[in-house]
Amino acid sequence: MPFIRIHTNIEVSEPESVLKKLSGIAAEKIGKPEAYVMTALSDKAVMTFGGSGEALAFIECKSIGLSETQTKGLSATLCSFCEQEMGIPKSRVYIEFAGAKGSMWGWKGGTF
Numbered sequence: 351m352p353f354i355r356i357h358t359n360i361e362v363s364e365p366e367s368v369l370k371k372l373s374g375i376a377a378e379k380i381g382k383p384e385a386y387v388m389t390a391l392s393d394k395a396v397m398t399f400g401g402s403g404e405a406l407a408f409i410e411c412k413s414i415g416l417s418e419t420q421t422k423g424l425s426a427t428l429c430s431f432c433e434q435e436m437g438i439p440k441s442r443v444y445i446e447f448a449g450a451k452g453s454m455w456g457w458k459g460g461t462f
Contacts, residue, residue, distance in 0.1 A: 351455050351462060352380045352413035354428075355390040359397040360405045360436060368435050379427055380413050380420065399442050406442040407432045414462055416449035 354376050362368055369389040377384035399406040409428055424447070429440040452462035 351386050351457070352376045352382050352416075353388045353390075353410070354412075355392065355410045356407055356432070357392045357395050357397065357409075358405070358407040358432075358436065358438065359395050359403060360393060360438065362391060362393040362436060365391050365393065371435065372431065375427060375431060376411075379424055380416065382413065399444070404442065405436070405438045407436070407438050407444075409443065409445040410448070411445055412448040412450065414450050414452050414455050416447060421447045 354372055356368075356372070369391055372389045373384055373387045376382075376387045376389065380387075397403070397406055397408070409432075411424060411428065425445055428445055429443045432438040432443050433440050455462050
């Protein structure tokens, strides 16, 4: 049930490879089976940060039971990921974290 989407203004040359790596990282850091992890990438978006169109990313990180105690470590991991995998400086990455109750996450016609 973790979902991570990266929005970026750069073109990602191997998006599927990036998403597969991100999926494994999400499973490990959030502590959920990778079979439940969903990742998405929206590249080449028209975006600015601080009035500049230099490389940037906005990340949505959502999961059932995601706690505030996990977000600092996740922020460090996701920012490093963007820097290493896509060349986006950590200082040009924003992350939105959202935790949800199982009853607020649908799957297979029901909820968790």
